[in-house]
Amino acid sequence: MITVSGLTKQYGGRTVVDDVSFTLEPGTVTGFLGPNGAGKTTTMRMMTGLVPATSGSATVDGRRYADLPNPGAVMGTLLDAAAVHPGRTGRAHLRLLASAIGVPATRVEEVLSLVGLADAAGRRIGGYSLGMRQRLGIAGALLADPPVLMFDEPANGLDPEGIRWMRDLLRGHAARGGTVLLSSHLLGEVEHTVHRLLVIGQGRIVADGPVSTLLGGDGVAVRAVDPRALAAALEAAGFHVQHGDDDVLTVTGAQPADVGAVAAAGGHVLLDLRPVQRGLEDLFFQLTAAS
Numbered sequence: 687m688i689t690v691s692g693l694t695k696q697y698g699g700r701t702v703v704d705d706v707s708f709t710l711e712p713g714t715v716t717g718f719l720g721p722n723g724a725g726k727t728t729t730m731r732m733m734t735g736l737v738p739a740t741s742g743s744a745t746v747d748g749r750r751y752a753d754l755p756n757p758g759a760v761m762g763t764l765l766d767a768a769a770v771h772p773g774r775t776g777r778a779h780l781r782l783l784a785s786a787i788g789v790p791a792t793r794v795e796e797v798l799s800l801v802g803l804a805d806a807a808g809r810r811i812g813g814y815s816l817g818m819r820q821r822l823g824i825a826g827a828l829l830a831d832p833p834v835l836m837f838d839e840p841a842n843g844l845d846p847e848g849i850r851w852m853r854d855l856l857r858g859h860a861a862r863g864g865t866v867l868l869s870s871h872l873l874g875e876v877e878h879t880v881h882r883l884l885v886i887g888q889g890r891i892v893a894d895g896p897v898s899t900l901l902g903g904d905g906v907a908v909r910a911v912d913p914r915a916l917a918a919a920l921e922a923a924g925f926h927v928q929h930g931d932d933d934v935l936t937v938t939g940a941q942p943a944d945v946g947a948v949a950a951a952g953g954h955v956l957l958d959l960r961p962v963q964r965g966l967e968d969l970f971f972q973l974t975a976a977s
């Protein structure tokens with residue numbers, strides 16, 4: 687388990703990460719969300735000891751990352767996909783990494799296939815696209831098949847197919863009992879990948895919870911063949927009904943089953959019935975504006 691406790695970073699008297707605490711559980715993909723400059727990268731760098739914390743701590747199974755005998759075998763990280771030698775081939779880069787963490791060269795070929803770079807493995811990294819560099823970085827993180835994956839903005843440069851591939855990879859890792867933390871400032875990219883959201887704004891955690899809870903709205907949206915008659919029946923049953931565009935009725939404080947029951951009792955024909963979902967963007971701006 688990853689435990690982050692009171693992590694704080696100051697640069698020249700300015701606090702850019704402010705008392706950040708959370709735990710990461712096995713079997714879960716956690717999305718670390720926040721706008722540019724919110725402190726995601728700095729937090730992740732402190733977790734691996736790349737940046738010293740001003741105060742607070744981060745541990746992996748009770749030990750600091752830097753104190754682990756073979757950190758790469760415990761936590762695979764993607765923190766700076768650009769930090770590779772452009773003159774090396776993808777395969778040479780991964781072989782160097784593999785030997786540093788005690789992984790056999792045969793595993794290099796496995797991860798190259800896994801990330802879809804088998805055909806490009808003999809080419810120099812300098813000629814790779816941004817998305818290919820991301821895939822190479824992900825390959826490096828996967829080399830030792832570590833239980834924990836921590837990826838900073840992994841979707842950068844990936845096309846829609848690449849984003850779907852990464853989603854399957856990370857969900858699959860968690861389904862096998864792995865722990866995943868990925869950061870993003872693009873909410874749509876992670877909405878369907880993560881189980882849990884950790885939202886950061888101006889260095890502080892502003893929300894932490896299951897996606898369904900944080901995005902769950904208040905009420906039900908319903909469309910009916912005769913919206914006026916249904917609205918009257920719902921109001922008679924004590925519900926507050928708002929009339930929206932396209933004859934959509936929003937019933938605050940209700941569950942779909944409540945509205946279904948009123949509709950059935952009155953013989954109203956429904957065209958659509960669903961819980962109101964708060965957009966991730968709405969949630970995000972509301973939370974970070976308040977921080």
Ligand SMILES: Nc1ncnc2c1ncn2[C@@H]1O[C@H](COP(=O)(O)OP(=O)(O)OP(=O)(O)O)[C@@H](O)[C@H]1O
Binds near residue numbers: 702720725728
């Ligand atoms: N070495 C540094 N010296 C001074 N300030 C820094 C340094 N590194 C980061 N910062 C500042 O810390 C703040 C948080 O930066 P950080 O890169 O952690 O944000 P982020 O959430 O990862 O943003 P992005 O989505 O743009 O990657 C920013 O205001 C940044 O300017």
